[in-house]
Amino acid sequence: MHYWLFKTEPDEFSIDDLKAKNDEIWDGIRNYQARNFLRDQVALGDLVFIYHSSCKQPGIVGIAKVIKTAFADPSQFDAQSKYFDAKATPDNPRWISVTLEFVEKLRIIPLTKLKADQQLADMHLVQKGSRLSIQPVRESEWQYILDKYTSNSLK
DNA sequence: GCCAACGTTGGC
DNA sequence: GCCAACGTTGGC
Numbered sequence: 001m002h003y004w005l006f007k008t009e010p011d012e013f014s015i016d017d018l019k020a021k022n023d024e025i026w027d028g029i030r031n032y033q034a035r036n037f038l039r040d041q042v043a044l045g046d047l048v049f050i051y052h053s054s055c056k057q058p059g060i061v062g063i064a065k066v067i068k069t070a071f072a073d074p075s076q077f078d079a080q081s082k083y084f085d086a087k088a089t090p091d092n093p094r095w096i097s098v099t100l101e102f103v104e105k106l107r108i109i110p111l112t113k114l115k116a117d118q119q120l121a122d123m124h125l126v127q128k129g130s131r132l133s134i135q136p137v138r139e140s141e142w143q144y145i146l147d148k149y150t151s152n153s154l155k
Numbered sequence: 156g157c158c159a160a161c162g163t164t165g166g167c
Numbered sequence: 168g169c170c171a172a173c174g175t176t177g178g179c
Binding site for chain 3: 160
Binding site for chain 3: 007009031053054055058111129130131133
């Protein structure tokens with residue numbers, strides 16, 4: 001069992017959208033490091049912090065679960081999509097998606113709090129220049145964040 | 156909207 | 168393979 005943090009821009013797709021739809025193909029990841037995590041390491045049943053970025057209050061806003069692993073991101077083949085990639089073919093796809101299922105919404109844990117917490121100084125998210133949209137979370141960090149910043153059932 | 160930090164591209 | 172130019176991310 002691994003833990004992850006996935007970023008999303010709430011203007012595009014928010015935790016409320018995930019809650020309303022119940023599950024979602026996580027498409028449009030166009031960074032090789034993030035792609036490699038999706039392809040090689042994200043496993044069935046892994047839990048994911050959903051993080052809102054590029055918005056008024058960036059932070060962790062909920063939890064989701066991986067219900068389908070590594071498959072070719074359909075948007076790379078869709079000429080109408082902004083994620084279309086002319087160099088990708090079904091025989092040789094470049095980009096990978098997984099499907100997430102809504103688990104629960106959290107009262108937002110703002111980035112400012114995560115950054116201020118010395119216990120979380122090693123988290124990728126709080127490192128300078130961190131831009132990775134799919135990042136692993138250590139089990140100790142996952143547990144610590146749930147214990148300290150939430151009152152939820154997944155402890 | 157600014158801009159620092161990264162990532163990607165392409166000429167050489 | 169280097170590296171300058173360009174594009175993107177994402178907090179502020």
